Amino acid sequence: LEEAAQLSAPYWTGELGIRHTSPDASSWARAEIALSDQQLTGWAWWQWDDGGGWGVRNGGGPLDRSWLRVLSQPYVQAAAGHLERMACDVKSRTLTVTVRSPRPGALLQVAWPESLGPPALEGGCATAPGGYRSGSGRITVALAAGRCTFRLRPQAG
Numbered sequence: 001l002e003e004a005a006q007l008s009a010p011y012w013t014g015e016l017g018i019r020h021t022s023p024d025a026s027s028w029a030r031a032e033i034a035l036s037d038q039q040l041t042g043w044a045w046w047q048w049d050d051g052g053g054w055g056v057r058n059g060g061g062p063l064d065r066s067w068l069r070v071l072s073q074p075y076v077q078a079a080a081g082h083l084e085r086m087a088c089d090v091k092s093r094t095l096t097v098t099v100r101s102p103r104p105g106a107l108l109q110v111a112w113p114e115s116l117g118p119p120a121l122e123g124g125c126a127t128a129p130g131g132y133r134s135g136s137g138r139i140t141v142a143l144a145a146g147r148c149t150f151r152l153r154p155q156a157g
Helices: 002-007 025-039 065-071
Strands: 075-079 082-089 094-101 106-111 119-122 138-143 146-154
Touching: 025 065, 025 082, 075 082, 075 094, 094 106, 119 138, 138 146
Parallel strands: none
Antiparallel strands: 075 106, 082 094, 094 146, 106 138, 119 146
């Protein structure tokens, strides 16, 4: 973060840096992703089919759904206004967002993993005018003006 500030550049984690077959891989990755959320920075998982334990699919084998679940967390993809907070509770798969909206109806886009099913929106300062379209991988949220905190969680059922 200090280096990015010195360069007047955004901070971005290029990879999580752990073989997902390591015993502490899930806790390591979740901690790294939580830190990125806390700092409001981006991150990536470099995926390749190498057969060596780094990919979600290795050597043409089956998809590792448990590792994919670790990586599949909702996040704010784009926001009008100033994003103040973003946090995903990995147990409930609930994303909490606080944003300062510049005007009523300003839009915020959330990447929402298809594996979580349709999201439920909680918070009186936000609406989802288009709803969630299955297969889209995202939901658009319209904000009230001013400071708005809302939650997206998988629908019960």
